[in-house]
Amino acid sequence: MGIGAMSMPHLTQGGGxxxxxxxxxxxxxxxxxxxxxxxxxxxxxxxxVLGGRxxxxxxxxxxxxxxxxxxxxxxxxxxxxxxxxxxxxxxAANNGINLDEKSAKDAIVGPLRSLPPxxxxxxxxxxxxxxxxxxxxxxxxxxxxxxxxxxxxxxxEFFDERLSVEDIGKYKPDADxxxxxxxxxxxxxxxxxxxxxxxxxxxxxxxxxxxxxxxSRPGAQLFPLAPKPELAEINLSLISxxxxxxx
Amino acid sequence: MGIGAMSMPHLTQGGGxxxxxxxxxxxxxxxxxxxxxxxxxxxxxxxxVLGGRxxxxxxxxxxxxxxxxxxxxxxxxxxxxxxxxxxxxxxAANNGINLDEKSAKDAIVGPLRSLPPxxxxxxxxxxxxxxxxxxxxxxxxxxxxxxxxxxxxxxxEFFDERLSVEDIGKYKPDADxxxxxxxxxxxxxxxxxxxxxxxxxxxxxxxxxxxxxxxSRPGAQLFPLAPKPELAEINLSLISxxxxxxx
Numbered sequence: 001m002g003i004g005a006m007s008m009p010h011l012t013q014g015g016g017x018x019x020x021x022x023x024x025x026x027x028x029x030x031x032x033x034x035x036x037x038x039x040x041x042x043x044x045x046x047x048x049v050l051g052g053r054x055x056x057x058x059x060x061x062x063x064x065x066x067x068x069x070x071x072x073x074x075x076x077x078x079x080x081x082x083x084x085x086x087x088x089x090x091x092a093a094n095n096g097i098n099l100d101e102k103s104a105k106d107a108i109v110g111p112l113r114s115l116p117p118x119x120x121x122x123x124x125x126x127x128x129x130x131x132x133x134x135x136x137x138x139x140x141x142x143x144x145x146x147x148x149x150x151x152x153x154x155x156x157e158f159f160d161e162r163l164s165v166e167d168i169g170k171y172k173p174d175a176d177x178x179x180x181x182x183x184x185x186x187x188x189x190x191x192x193x194x195x196x197x198x199x200x201x202x203x204x205x206x207x208x209x210x211x212x213x214x215x216s217r218p219g220a221q222l223f224p225l226a227p228k229p230e231l232a233e234i235n236l237s238l239i240s241x242x243x244x245x246x247x
Numbered sequence: 248m249g250i251g252a253m254s255m256p257h258l259t260q261g262g263g264x265x266x267x268x269x270x271x272x273x274x275x276x277x278x279x280x281x282x283x284x285x286x287x288x289x290x291x292x293x294x295x296v297l298g299g300r301x302x303x304x305x306x307x308x309x310x311x312x313x314x315x316x317x318x319x320x321x322x323x324x325x326x327x328x329x330x331x332x333x334x335x336x337x338x339a340a341n342n343g344i345n346l347d348e349k350s351a352k353d354a355i356v357g358p359l360r361s362l363p364p365x366x367x368x369x370x371x372x373x374x375x376x377x378x379x380x381x382x383x384x385x386x387x388x389x390x391x392x393x394x395x396x397x398x399x400x401x402x403x404e405f406f407d408e409r410l411s412v413e414d415i416g417k418y419k420p421d422a423d424x425x426x427x428x429x430x431x432x433x434x435x436x437x438x439x440x441x442x443x444x445x446x447x448x449x450x451x452x453x454x455x456x457x458x459x460x461x462x463s464r465p466g467a468q469l470f471p472l473a474p475k476p477e478l479a480e481i482n483l484s485l486i487s488x489x490x491x492x493x494x
Contacts, residue, residue, distance in 0.1 A: 070420055074421075174321075221340055224336055
């Protein structure tokens with residue numbers, strides 16, 4: 001999986017992205033899965049129920065994201081983990097692998113709740129908090145799910161608030177989800193910044209009038225048809241440095 | 248890729264699905280890509296620009312569908328072919344393959360417009376039309392795109408109307424798209440039946456109050472968290488027989 005210059009051909013050499021303005025965002029909203037927590041830890045459990053086909057992990061994860069939006073588009077809602085298990089069954093069946101519902105759930109729900117943080121995450125969050133930022137998690141995981149995730153990853157203490165799309169019943173990047181999150185925090189959309197390692201999440205936030213900081217983790221790409229965020233770095237540490245410089 | 252019993256564990260043996268009612272639908276809406284036209288014909292051109300990685304085709308196609316909904320969720324719209332090219336660039340970059348915008352577009356837009364029909368499609372459409380069904384195509388492709396597709400595939404003559412989500416600016420399976428299509432044809436939602444080879448399309452149609460007929464082509468799976476359609480067969484020929492029996 002390519003990261004760095006190759007995977008971000010749209011960024012100017014030397015990180016020549018500019019802040020929209022020199023003001024610090026009033027609230028930093030952090031996506032959770034893959035942004036803060038390392039999803040590769042699921043590779044083993046998911047690969048195992050797929051008969052060793054770890055190469056199918058990106059297809060499964062993309063299918064899960066697709067179907068979370070299929071439900072929102074169809075005015076339905078189900079828990080993110082349940083959608084994950086259902087789509088894992090679909091990917092398995094398409095590849096001649098027999099996978100029952102319970103095995104699919106066991107492969108996802110447990111591991112999803114005990115993902116480790118990426119190595120730089122704890123220090124970066126601490127530095128941002130010490131610099132005076134108001135910090136909120138904003139995830140497609142359920143309320144109970146993200147609480148357990150943060151407990152297991154030791155991240156609970158860094159956030160002033162935890163927001164889950166469960167409360168509005170629409171998955172990111174639905175524009176209503178960002179509007180709702182800003183309203184919950186009593187700030188204007190232009191005072192919000194999303195930090196995320198998903199091109200679709202950054203796209204949704206910018207289209208909703210938010211500012212954005214993209215973490216270009218392996219396998220993460222900005223969406224070429226969306227506006228570019230003012231920050232894009234390969235890890236949270238580099239992003240936190242630039243944000244702290246604004247304070 | 249598994250089809251048949253293995254890929255549809257939720258269907259009873261022997262096709263034991265029941266019609267919701269014995270009345271024939273007033274309008275049959277047909278999805279186009281993969282339902283009527285054979286997408287495997289794109290495997291060659293897409294595989295070629297992906298450096299021979301034809302195994303990435305399902306990941307690319309799923310990413311394209313995901314991002315079509317990302318745009319709808321974000322209240323944006325772009326041509327389906329353009330989204331296809333942008334997401335092909337993303338998949339390429341994630342796999343260490345350099346792919347410029349023009350090459351991505353060339354690999355998709357031309358081949359997408361000259362897909363051949365699946366072998367049973369022409370005869371099945373003719374039989375349905377002869378039986379008196381009102382038939383409408385309803386696609387995520389653009390208006391010009393589907394016209395060219397049908398001209399090239401020799402399917403133009405079978406449809407009373409061609410509907411594209413381009414006119415409403417929201418991709419299927421957004422509930423508004425199905426509502427709009429029913430209104431365009433001046434029929435009630437329960438008088439509509441969608442024929443499609445995508446689990447997400449069938450799910451969206453049923454959630455919008457339509458009836459559904461699923462073609463379980465290789466790589467196609469019903470969504471386990473959606474209601475089951477009254478018809479599910481491995482090709483359009485078998486579906487057309489059951490529909491003609493209702494007339």
